[in-house]
Amino acid sequence: MKTVRIGAGAGYSGDRIEPAVELAEKGALDYLVFECLAERTIALAQKARLRDPAAGYDPLLEERMEAVLPLCARSGIRIVSNMGAANPAAAAEKTLEIARRMGLGGLRIAAVSGDDVIEPLRSGVVAAQSLEGALPPGDRWLSANAYLGVAPILDALRAGANVILTGRVADPALFLAPLIHEFGWSVDDWNLMGQGTVVGHLLECAGQLTGGYFADPGSKDGRKDVPGLAHLGFPLAEVSADGSAVLSKVEGSGGLLNRATCTEQLLYEIQDPAAYYTPDVLADFSHVAIEEVGRDRVRVTGGRGRVRPAALKVSIGYHDGFLGEGQISYAGPNALARAELARDILAERLGGGSFAELRFDLIGLNSIHGALLSRDAPVPYEIRVRAAGRADSHRAAALVVREVEALYTNGPAGGGGASGSTKEVIAIASALVPRECVSPRVEILES
Numbered sequence: 001m002k003t004v005r006i007g008a009g010a011g012y013s014g015d016r017i018e019p020a021v022e023l024a025e026k027g028a029l030d031y032l033v034f035e036c037l038a039e040r041t042i043a044l045a046q047k048a049r050l051r052d053p054a055a056g057y058d059p060l061l062e063e064r065m066e067a068v069l070p071l072c073a074r075s076g077i078r079i080v081s082n083m084g085a086a087n088p089a090a091a092a093e094k095t096l097e098i099a100r101r102m103g104l105g106g107l108r109i110a111a112v113s114g115d116d117v118i119e120p121l122r123s124g125v126v127a128a129q130s131l132e133g134a135l136p137p138g139d140r141w142l143s144a145n146a147y148l149g150v151a152p153i154l155d156a157l158r159a160g161a162n163v164i165l166t167g168r169v170a171d172p173a174l175f176l177a178p179l180i181h182e183f184g185w186s187v188d189d190w191n192l193m194g195q196g197t198v199v200g201h202l203l204e205c206a207g208q209l210t211g212g213y214f215a216d217p218g219s220k221d222g223r224k225d226v227p228g229l230a231h232l233g234f235p236l237a238e239v240s241a242d243g244s245a246v247l248s249k250v251e252g253s254g255g256l257l258n259r260a261t262c263t264e265q266l267l268y269e270i271q272d273p274a275a276y277y278t279p280d281v282l283a284d285f286s287h288v289a290i291e292e293v294g295r296d297r298v299r300v301t302g303g304r305g306r307v308r309p310a311a312l313k314v315s316i317g318y319h320d321g322f323l324g325e326g327q328i329s330y331a332g333p334n335a336l337a338r339a340e341l342a343r344d345i346l347a348e349r350l351g352g353g354s355f356a357e358l359r360f361d362l363i364g365l366n367s368i369h370g371a372l373l374s375r376d377a378p379v380p381y382e383i384r385v386r387a388a389g390r391a392d393s394h395r396a397a398a399l400v401v402r403e404v405e406a407l408y409t410n411g412p413a414g415g416g417g418a419s420g421s422t423k424e425v426i427a428i429a430s431a432l433v434p435r436e437c438v439s440p441r442v443e444i445l446e447s
Helices: 018-026 039-051 061-075 088-101 118-123 151-158 173-183 190-203 259-266 335-350 370-374 394-410
Strands: 003-010 031-034 078-081 108-113 141-146 163-166 235-240 245-249 282-284 289-294 297-301 304-306 311-331 357-363 382-391 416-434 441-446
Touching: 003 018, 003 061, 003 078, 003 173, 003 190, 018 031, 018 061, 031 061, 031 173, 039 141, 039 311, 039 416, 061 078, 061 088, 078 173, 088 108, 088 163, 088 441, 108 151, 118 141, 151 163, 151 173, 151 441, 173 190, 190 235, 190 245, 190 259, 190 282, 190 297, 190 304, 259 289, 259 297, 311 335, 311 394, 335 357, 335 382, 335 394, 382 394, 394 416
Parallel strands: 003 031, 031 078, 078 163, 108 163
Antiparallel strands: 003 235, 108 441, 141 311, 235 245, 245 297, 282 304, 289 297, 311 382, 311 416, 357 382
């Protein structure tokens, strides 16, 4: 029976590169997928492109391609990735340049675009339905990108592309498209689309499936202990024509892959397991079965689906003011009381109408769970005060940094290690647009 082997080479933009190289070398892969886009990532990429028309793709694209492209070309492994970010065409050109420099001839490199819908939305040609209250004014928008599905990736695969670089597509689509292509699945076989989406969703965060973000050492039963995290291996899936998959990792790599790690990842970012919206299918994860079939080997079946949504989700990145942040530490006897006094001084000095939001934390005591849950915590011997304020102007936000630094000589005794920064805030709004208003495009380059 034919199977397809797909490896997860990245779970976010800044992910480690060594595990992807290990997969390319030892995973006997057919496809290596790099999932590198988050909601804010593409807005930041669009900012970079506005400064430089040749920029806007993933900052690690060149380093990743130099590391894996020769291995993949030699072994016939096809690469699929959203590292194109805000500029898939420039990403493809850069990859072409790398291939030629490394003497890799005959590679077909595809750029998938069409997800950028900022102009039709901003002009009102296309109407967007907000998912979170009123949308911000259009003059504050930096980006607006629709989540594409498998269709343009399939077009690129059918055109013989060895490397496919997209902008914003739904994360599972990067994995689902190769399965459709290899097995000849119908894109309206909703149960196969649902099961393929299960596979993609499990793989899309790479090391999270193999014990990263799972580890919680020291539990009584040891079930959350993960060996070899310093050399964490990324997962791969061996998928059959019915969509069932055996998930594993390279023999000897670090990490852990079992029913628990898969269950946690299955529920990651899922609001309703019976109705997970993607551009390709309304997936149903509620019948998924996860079975351990060996050490670091898990069989996954039972994904289902219903007809795909009529609308596509759009993430709109927009300017939301400036954030000023400052921190200072107190240590030794009475550290908590001095830190609380410093916080109160800052609250009085910074309070007023200049800030849309203002927050104070005692890191080491209440910055994560808040004052209510931390009220019975033991008194710490050292603590760090954090102040943060969001304002309309850079100058107003910078006042937070100045006031924290001023605590050296205008606050309680023993403050040290003051630091601060002021930066632009990029926020995200979500909306829906009619599917027919988005037109994906594929361009093929050849080395």
